[in-house]
Amino acid sequence: MIYEFLKKRKDDLSHIAISYQNNHVSYAMLYQNIFTAATQLKQLGVKEKDRVLLFLPNSIHFVVYFFAIELLNATAVLCDIKFEDEVKIVVRDCNIRTIITDNFSVDKLYGKNLHNLTIINLDNESIKESRGSMDVADVEDLNREAMLLYTSGTTGKIKGVRNTYATILAAVQHYTATLELTEEDIMIGVIPFYHSYGFGSCMMAGLSKGAHIVLFETFIPNMILKSIFGYRATVFHGIPYMYDLIIKQLTADDKRLRSLKYCISAGAPLTRGIAEQ
Numbered sequence: 015m016i017y018e019f020l021k022k023r024k025d026d027l028s029h030i031a032i033s034y035q036n037n038h039v040s041y042a043m044l045y046q047n048i049f050t051a052a053t054q055l056k057q058l059g060v061k062e063k064d065r066v067l068l069f070l071p072n073s074i075h076f077v078v079y080f081f082a083i084e085l086l087n088a089t090a091v092l093c094d095i096k097f098e099d100e101v102k103i104v105v106r107d108c109n110i111r112t113i114i115t116d117n118f119s120v121d122k123l124y125g126k127n128l129h130n131l132t133i134i135n136l137d138n139e140s141i142k143e144s145r146g147s148m149d150v151a152d153v154e155d156l157n158r159e160a161m162l163l164y165t166s167g168t169t170g171k172i173k174g175v176r177n178t179y180a181t182i183l184a185a186v187q188h189y190t191a192t193l194e195l196t197e198e199d200i201m202i203g204v205i206p207f208y209h210s211y212g213f214g215s216c217m218m219a220g221l222s223k224g225a226h227i228v229l230f231e232t233f234i235p236n237m238i239l240k241s242i243f244g245y246r247a248t249v250f251h252g253i254p255y256m257y258d259l260i261i262k263q264l265t266a267d268d269k270r271l272r273s274l275k276y277c278i279s280a281g282a283p284l285t286r287g288i289a290e291q
Contacts, residue, residue, distance in 0.1 A: 015160070015179060016085050019222040020045055029197060031221060033245070034074045034229040041224065044078065051082035058112065058132060062087040065108040065162065069115040069123065071095055071231040072207050075136045077217065079114050080207075084160060092208040093164035093172075095119055100172050102126055104164055107174060156180040163210055175210070182218065189219035193249070193276060197224030200273075201249040202242060204230040204256075211280045216251045225249075235259045243270040250274055253281040254288060261291045 023029070023041035031044045039047070060066055066083045068090050070076045083090040093104050095118070104110065105128055115123060117137040124133070161177040189195075193215075201220045205212035220227045228245055230238065233256055242250065252260075257279065264271070279289075 015087060016048070017081070017222075019224075020048070020081065023224055026224075029224055030226045031224075032074050032077055032227055032229060034072075037074060039074055047074075047078045048081045048085060051078050052085040055079075055082055055088075055112070056086060058134070060086055060088055060112055063159075064088040064112065065091050065110055067091045067093070067104060067108070067110045067113040068208070069093070069095055069101070069113055069119050070136070070208075071116075071118070072203055072212070072229045073116075073231065074229070075114075075116070076207055077221075077229075079136075087158075089159050089162060091162045091164070091174075092213070094166070094206070094208055097164075097172075098122070099126070100164075100166075102128065103172060104174070105131070108162060156183070163208070163213070165210070182214075185214045186218045186222045189215050190223055193219065193278075195219060195223040195225055195249070199223065199225040199249055200245050200247045201225050201227045202230070202238060202245075202247050202251065203227045204233050204238060205251045205253070209281075212251065215278060215280070216249075220249075233259075235263045239263055239270045242274065246273040248273060249276045249278070251278045251280075254279060254284045255282075257284070257288050261288065 024045040026041040029041050030038050031041045032039045066088055068076065068079055068083070080090050091104060091108050091110065101123065110131065112132045112134065113123060114134045114136060116135060120133065120135045156179040158178060159176060160179045160182055162174045163177060164172050164174050166172050201216055203212065203216050205216060207213045207217045216227065228241055228247065239260065241247065
């Protein structure tokens, strides 16, 4: 399934969708990259209803290959890249046959004795241009499985949370109704997209409204502050400890946060003291 909000912007070269490590991808480029990646996955044997593990940090590749998997009407499986032995549980439970990863995580995967799998290291096999177009049969049943997101939760073993196209689209609708995002918004995407918070509130909500998402793999307070100021970011998604560290970097007359209209917090209780500061 190709999401309508991407389809509507498939020719939009003027708006940046993703910025990452000094690379800037317009909505038109993102759309084309998704189709190219989907073609490559299809050639590697990924089929409709397959479950494909996306084992990546925040990056352009994460965004592109998530939607490429969806385009093939397969199921994207997301989990924390810090998982160790838990990866074997994910692979077993989901009957994974294909894993998409990078140099940082590929050695970890090879060390888990995962057999009969196709492991795609995108640092070695980046998106390449392909000729021709790919036929896409759209999804009529929005209650079909679209994504499995693994969470450690608060108790017990890891759990796979099943999402349909309908639940994803409903969540996007609620996020955007609450935040009133527009294509003029610039969002800092440092919360991992393999968590539901970053995935829904930042990645999906932002792209659905044509916003510009500035991606980071890791949280480094000074770098984040520099980017908020430099990009004139309007939305920051964080967790309480991030806000605490940012506060420690600020001076009384600091101007670096003046462009922000929303600061969003989740993942743990936000104390009154940190919120007021």
